[in-house]
Amino acid sequence: MRPQGFLRRTDAVWRWKLTKIAELPRNEAGLAAALEELSQVFGDNLLTGQAIREQHGHTTTWIKTQAPDGVVMAASTEDVAQAVRICAAHKVPVIAFGTGTSLEGHVNAPAGGICIDVMQMDQVLEVNAGDLDCRVQPGVTREALNTHLRDQGLFFPIDPGANASLGGMTATRASGTNAVRYGTMKDNVLSLEVVMADGRVIRTGGRARKSSAGYDLTRLMVGSEGTLGIITEITLRLQGVPEAISSARCSFPTVQAACETVMAVIQYGLPVARIELLDADVVKAVNAYSKLTLPETPLLLLEFHGSDAGVVEQAETFGMLAEEFGGTGYAATTTPEERKKLWQARHDGYWAVLALRPGCKAVATDVCVPISRLADAVVAAQVRAEELKLIAPIVGHAGDGNFHASLLIDMDDADEVARGETFVSWLAELAISMDGTCTGEHGIGQGKRAYLSKELGAAVDVMATLKAALDPDNILNPGKILPG
């Protein structure tokens, strides 16, 4: 069954340009003055070499690098506040930087400016095991946190794939494979310390599990991509390591059957911890890259968390549901080594896919639709990519209705680039027409600004009002999220 009607709509007005990332006007006098003052205050911790600047404007994507003019290596909240105050005085852009693994040009400096690298702020400040929470600096990575927690029987569930910094994950409202069970960063940040655009430091809350104390500044900052403030401490919810964890995989004759199984799982209320879709192209890529021998048809990878008995019950229920949709080769991976190997292969999917067509750039898409539309959306995306003669392997955090078609584009082929632009715009419009979103987890950054108004209309004006109120000189990560 092929979805009808929305396949061929285009809208030239908001059509996305893959190759054009705007430069913004530079405040040359302010930049020079700010660099001078920062140099006096930070000495060797202000870096201005070209290589280090380019590294701090680098993303793992197709988006071209727009390097900042200098990089402050911050060691404390006060460092961040002081750097922001200096930049504010000279009306110079400030861009926060963690691991640089964001996918929408978030760390680029289209108007130049000062990058604040927080990776030296890498301390786990406290772990309250009895309260299942912890307080960390923004440069702690998710893997470092989980290593720190391991001995206490705790873990932090959000896993976007990359070993990202928790500051960056908070700023982009990251999620990933475990979100179907544990939610996104929105659900797992209890409170924040934030440096505002004028250098003030605020705390948005305490450690209570819930609060009705005023406006939810925590959630306003989560996902604000460094445009409303710079996150300097994060209080996170933790989870106890489940009594039992089991993984499983199941192959399907069609991607539609796999999606329909996911829909049934969610509608049934089965509390899967992970349910990931790999289309046949991705399975082929993963087999080649990770030396696996998975059947080269659409695949679901699963993980179940619970009690010993609960995990067995979940796995049995899944098996029953999958069978209805033609699932085959349903196999539990019983050992931790096997489980790790399978999930490592999933996490390496991005690199595996890139290896399908060496020399090309991967243009990641990130739509998310209501779960009942998942099969329609994925099938439509495959059909449209084929029509446009594009290679667009699909992986999905299917339980959330979120999937990524990664276009492999030869950036020197103008026609292919144009077809890529057509696909990306079409897919965003498809998701929006299904009551979904153009970005489930990557954020808007530079790359998706064109879609935000399409998706949210007048609400974007309200966002602009908030931005202007909290950052009247537009120094915090300018050129991100908001159009213009």
Add this chain to the structure above:
Amino acid sequence: MRPQGFLRRTDAVWRWKLTKIAELPRNEAGLAAALEELSQVFGDNLLTGQAIREQHGHTTTWIKTQAPDGVVMAASTEDVAQAVRICAAHKVPVIAFGTGTSLEGHVNAPAGGICIDVMQMDQVLEVNAGDLDCRVQPGVTREALNTHLRDQGLFFPIDPGANASLGGMTATRASGTNAVRYGTMKDNVLSLEVVMADGRVIRTGGRARKSSAGYDLTRLMVGSEGTLGIITEITLRLQGVPEAISSARCSFPTVQAACETVMAVIQYGLPVARIELLDADVVKAVNAYSKLTLPETPLLLLEFHGSDAGVVEQAETFGMLAEEFGGTGYAATTTPEERKKLWQARHDGYWAVLALRPGCKAVATDVCVPISRLADAVVAAQVRAEELKLIAPIVGHAGDGNFHASLLIDMDDADEVARGETFVSWLAELAISMDGTCTGEHGIGQGKRAYLSKELGAAVDVMATLKAALDPDNILNPGKILPG
């Protein structure tokens, strides 16, 4: 063990005044002009009789009524927008009204103004069973929604006790007995339609389970108590009715033992759907009010949701944990009738407690602390109430660390009122000193404004900046949340 150190701290500067709710300056000319214009537009749907006005400024609490000057019975989003536009033109306050069951003076009109009653906007607009979501108007009550959903095997879990409107629950970030498992309104609202202070109508999102598309306006509006916009539609997450539900109760020798059991349950990761604390005074009150024969010692009421086997396993695990802390009389209530009776008694707790001392007002407190501090906080509250010769029965959504000591105050006894003020301020400060919050679920309203700055410091200035940006003439529910 009696907690030390924090029992006797007071801070005269922010000491709360039970008896003083400020009047704000009235814009008499604007009010007259707005009423005239609203009358032309809304005709009989503008009500100005004294009884109806007082009813719309009435709360169930000790807080005195400050009636609005007129009540618009809105039937549509356009009605709300039009009423707001008229009030905005005349710089006249606008106060949204649902069931009037809020507890902190949220519906009062300290500067006069126009109440917009949304209870005629009571339609469930769509239910997407396959996506586990629905879209409702703000006047739908939680019981009406659950009645609507029953045939589809779905339910909406948030249960603050009162049969509140979903608009009001959203506006106050309500939670209640099920939050330990299902979260609060923050976690269960997917997106909103909101009328802004100038009458613009925005939508904050679609129906995707997650999104990283710009600032989280949904969460900014949830809990904003009608001060940033008026909610005219709510898209909610739903849950499938669990395969099995069982309830249980367990008595404890001391409130400390009961709290320590709750702490163990949370730290163990047992996914209880409800775990409610009633201290011995409340059990006595409930026995008298609801004709029950519960042992008159501290009690936990529980509910387990899951598969048939899962519910049994949860109940067994709870029994094992409770035994360690001296729990006795652990009994599962197997029939729906028995379960309903027990939970009805819990929900009637407020009225049962009021009946303990006829003629008195109940002054509700609402602190929430990290779970590891729950026993300390509850015991300290009991000790402090006794020292102050106050009757302050305690119920708690214990799994969240949230509890309510309801002071029964003879408002004609100035000395008792003063002791009540001392207690309320002391308890808020205690919770804040424990990294908790002065309000877990009731909101700030008029009653708790004094504590907000104490709890969040400079963050409150940021809230004021947001308020000024979105509502520059301060027409939306003035005198609520923000100090001054």
